[in-house]
Amino acid sequence: MPEAKPTVFVVDDDDSLRRALERLLRAAGYAVEGFASAQAYLARARYHGPGCLLLDLAMPEIDGLELQARLVHDAEVLPIVFLSGQADIPASVRAIKLGAVDFLTKPADDDALLAAVGAALARRAEQLQGQARLAALSAREREVMYLVVQGLRNKQIAAQLGVTEKTVKVHRARVMEKTGARSLAELVRLVGGEGMGRPPGAV
Secondary structure, eight states: OOOOOOEEEEEOSOHHHHHHHHHHHHHTTOEEEEESSHHHHHHSOOOOSSEEEEEESOOSSSOHHHHHHHHHHTTOOOOEEEEESSOOHHHHHHHHHTTOSEEEESSOOHHHHHHHHHHHHHHHHHHHHHHHHHHTSOHHHHHHHHHHHTTOOHHHHHHHHTSOHHHHHHHHHHHHHHHOOSSHHHHHHHHHHTTOSSOTTOO
16 A cells, blocks of 8 residues: 655645745645645644644734644644744744744745755654554553653552552563663653653543
8 A cells, every 4th residue: 555645734824825835845746735824724634644734924813833832732743844934033943942843934945945844744754653653552551651751650650550560660661662762751752742641531
């Protein structure tokens, strides 16, 4: 079965620029969906495949940073590349802190834009690989994983789950093996990147 073509979602209220971006991205071999507003993008069904978001900073009603904040809050983890009509250092710092891959100033050079999109798609590919690895965990291993990334020690996890500390160590080792995480920090990044930092039902 062939792999799905990556989709780039372009959100920009400038119709002519949005269409130009769509043409460029299609010519580069990507599937493209365009949206004239943040609201229009939010109205679509959540996308779980390979792809990224090319997002204008200045838009009416809901701007790019607010849309990014909403998506982060809802654990919508498609990587984002920002486009801005002017160099805005505070906005770029905030966007990068919230996980944006890049922040480009319009008119962006085609090569620079395609390179940023390529980097975002590479990050998404890593996320999808992480999802597959997390899906291989048993229910108990996932419980242990959630508690590990929250900073609990083996003894605390054992007490909370009603098992022995030795059992926790076994599950913890299996979590590290199945996820491919080489350190606790890497496991935290993997779980956080999938919007899975809390166990089901947690608020």
